[in-house]
Amino acid sequence: MEKQNQPDLENQDQPTRELTDSLQQKLDYLTTLRQAITAGDDRLIYELIDGDHYHQALLNEDPNPTRNAQVGLITDVHPAVSHYLSTKLIDYLAHEYPFFYYEETQPGEFQIYFGNWWDRRKFGKLNVLDVKFEFSAEEFNKLQKTFELAHAHKRFNTDAIQKISAASDQLQKLIDAQDDRDAQKDDLRQQLKENGQRNSLFDSGRIKEERQQIIDELSKLADEDEQANNAHATMKDNEAKILTLSKEDTILAYEKQAIENAFKSFENFNERNRSLYVDYLTTLIGKAQVASDDE
Amino acid sequence: MTNDNKKIDSATLSTHGKLSMFNEGLKSGLANGQKFTALMDELIDTSDGEVLLSAAQKLADFKLDSAYVTFPHQYKNADYYLIFMSRLLSMHQDEKAILNSRAHSESLYHVFDAITDDYTFLYQVVTNDNGGAYYTEQTTGESLFYIHLERRLLRFNSRAFTNLFINKLLLKGTGVDQINSVLATLIAFGHYLRDDFGFNVDFNILDVDNAAKYELREANLNGEVVDKLFVTAAQNNHMLRNSPKGHGAEIELQSGLIVDIFDAGKPGSAKWVLTVRDQGQRVSWFDVLLHFDFMRNWYLANIDALEIKADPLVFA
Numbered sequence: 001m002e003k004q005n006q007p008d009l010e011n012q013d014q015p016t017r018e019l020t021d022s023l024q025q026k027l028d029y030l031t032t033l034r035q036a037i038t039a040g041d042d043r044l045i046y047e048l049i050d051g052d053h054y055h056q057a058l059l060n061e062d063p064n065p066t067r068n069a070q071v072g073l074i075t076d077v078h079p080a081v082s083h084y085l086s087t088k089l090i091d092y093l094a095h096e097y098p099f100f101y102y103e104e105t106q107p108g109e110f111q112i113y114f115g116n117w118w119d120r121r122k123f124g125k126l127n128v129l130d131v132k133f134e135f136s137a138e139e140f141n142k143l144q145k146t147f148e149l150a151h152a153h154k155r156f157n158t159d160a161i162q163k164i165s166a167a168s169d170q171l172q173k174l175i176d177a178q179d180d181r182d183a184q185k186d187d188l189r190q191q192l193k194e195n196g197q198r199n200s201l202f203d204s205g206r207i208k209e210e211r212q213q214i215i216d217e218l219s220k221l222a223d224e225d226e227q228a229n230n231a232h233a234t235m236k237d238n239e240a241k242i243l244t245l246s247k248e249d250t251i252l253a254y255e256k257q258a259i260e261n262a263f264k265s266f267e268n269f270n271e272r273n274r275s276l277y278v279d280y281l282t283t284l285i286g287k288a289q290v291a292s293d294d295e
Numbered sequence: 296m297t298n299d300n301k302k303i304d305s306a307t308l309s310t311h312g313k314l315s316m317f318n319e320g321l322k323s324g325l326a327n328g329q330k331f332t333a334l335m336d337e338l339i340d341t342s343d344g345e346v347l348l349s350a351a352q353k354l355a356d357f358k359l360d361s362a363y364v365t366f367p368h369q370y371k372n373a374d375y376y377l378i379f380m381s382r383l384l385s386m387h388q389d390e391k392a393i394l395n396s397r398a399h400s401e402s403l404y405h406v407f408d409a410i411t412d413d414y415t416f417l418y419q420v421v422t423n424d425n426g427g428a429y430y431t432e433q434t435t436g437e438s439l440f441y442i443h444l445e446r447r448l449l450r451f452n453s454r455a456f457t458n459l460f461i462n463k464l465l466l467k468g469t470g471v472d473q474i475n476s477v478l479a480t481l482i483a484f485g486h487y488l489r490d491d492f493g494f495n496v497d498f499n500i501l502d503v504d505n506a507a508k509y510e511l512r513e514a515n516l517n518g519e520v521v522d523k524l525f526v527t528a529a530q531n532n533h534m535l536r537n538s539p540k541g542h543g544a545e546i547e548l549q550s551g552l553i554v555d556i557f558d559a560g561k562p563g564s565a566k567w568v569l570t571v572r573d574q575g576q577r578v579s580w581f582d583v584l585l586h587f588d589f590m591r592n593w594y595l596a597n598i599d600a601l602e603i604k605a606d607p608l609v610f611a
Contacts, residue, residue, distance in 0.1 A: 115537075116536050116537050116539075117525070117534050117535060117536055117537060118521060118522075118524075118525040118535040118536065118537055118544045119518075119522070119525065119537070120537055240519065243519060243522055243523060243526065244522075246526045247522045247525060247526055250525060250526050250529040253529070254529070254534070
């Protein structure tokens with residue numbers, strides 16, 4: 001095909017030549033990509049799908065958007081490319097990040113699960129094309145906070161749990177004090193009765209005031225009775241809340257432990273996440289090297 | 296009806312006829328007694344299992360008294376179940392269920408050396424059409440299993456085992472070894488019935504088979520119950536893991552001993568179960584309860600949801 005067309009090229013005018021050149025580049029790009037996929041050359045695929053990033057990150061070159069002139073050609077097949085590249089990438093990640101698990105929720109899209117324990121958290125997404133974790137900010141922040149609090153020997157929910165436990169203790173006291181309150185109420189009602197029987201022309205202001213005090217006090221006790229009556233339900237709610245918080249603490253503790261086992265520290269973990277693209281591509285280059293040396 | 300007819304008839308009979316009828320009555324009553332003693336011989340002396348079972352079966356329903364002959368000393372039908380059990384165990388050299396009789400009465404019960412003899416065991420015969428009998432501890436009223444000799448079935452009852460051996464014994468200081476000694480005999484009894492006579496046996500909470508699925512009372516288990524296990528397990532240095540297959544969780548209690556809790560039902564109809572897996576298939580859920588404090592505490596604290604279902608036909 002190309003050879004047949006060759007003679008005609010001489011006769012083309014400038015814009016037409018530019019057009020055919022441009023199309024030829026596109027064809028070359030797609031051909032190279034197809035060959036890379038057929039050959040299982042993941043390194044080359046990465047270079048092709050984002051050459052500018054590749055050259056900057058791995059070869060320390062300056063940015064140059066023209067390296068990505070053709071990448072728009074394949075955006076519609078990104079999910080399929082991502083699916084293709086995920087196999088080797090996830091193999092690599094399984095070794096480097098043994099606590100992450102992935103579920104392909106739709107072609108090329110990978111949900112990250114943290115850990116293999118009960119009710120492990122969804123932790124964000126794996127961007128295969130960029131070789132990048134896109135952690136859920138909320139989940140990541142909880143984990144970060146967990147590491148910070150560990151210095152103070154606290155867990156993520158220690159304070160919240162203490163607060164709820166204290167509230168439950170308070171309610172228990174309220175329940176326990178029912179007899180005292182009943183006695184107090186009897187006493188106050190008696191006082192109220194006596195107060196009502198006193199009828200002094202000169203002292204009516206004081207008697208009224210005293211009466212109001214007794215009534216206030218009774219209504220305060222009635223409020224406490226009401227609270228005590230609802231206390232069991234509230235305490236049960238509190239128990240459920242504490243369970244949820246304890247469970248979250250347990251999960252966060254496992255996550256922290258997993259990171260420490262694999263990376264020693266949270267800082268190292270973050271560092272490795274930042275250099276993931278370079279690290280992975282370097283491994284691919286290394287493998288390509290070994291393969292070509294073997295030939 | 297038959298008796299009434301005879302009475303009416305006898306009134307119209309001659310004296311000879313009356314005597315002859317009396318004599319026939321005695322003879323058949325005595326023959327009945329003879330038949331009884333022959334069965335008793337078999338029950339207490341035979342070394343043939345099938346003969347033993349058949350004697351026990353017949354004696355369990357035997358009416359010894361007749362219109363003309365009554366016997367002042369008699370055992371209750373329930374006692375023949377006890378004798379049968381003791382005999383079957385002793386045929387297999389297990390003498391741990393000690394058959395005692397009460398002073399001044401023909402009344403039998405079992406005690407076990409390994410636990411205090413405050414706890415006495417005997418059978419309670421079901422009086423309705425279903426038949427069969429429950430092996431029941433007297434002071435607690437806990438029925439450990441149900442047996443039906445004729446239909447050849449045996450059903451263990453998780454609730455009674457939990458109440459008696461855990462709540463009453465283990466938690467009040469009885470050692471696991473002592474409890475296991477009693478359990479071993481009861482389980483062996485189940486095995487002998489199954490292996491010697493082809494009984495259909497549901498070991499229920501005592502089943503050591505890895506394939507045994509212990510069904511939970513709350514078929515659609517509230518996730519909170521599993522959350523609680525997750526938290527308490529972590530506090531006890533065990534990790535409750537996400538089940539690799541299906542909806543549920545698993546926990547490795549020691550190397551090679553794994554408890555699963557998962558939904559074994561179909562979509563739309565949940566059926567949460569526990570399983571216990573170990574290489575030798577020697578561990579039942581009940582063993583787990585006896586040996587792992589935090590598992591037991593979790594089970595007991597959530598017993599309304601977690602209680603292992605026993606056969607609903609005999610343990611409603």
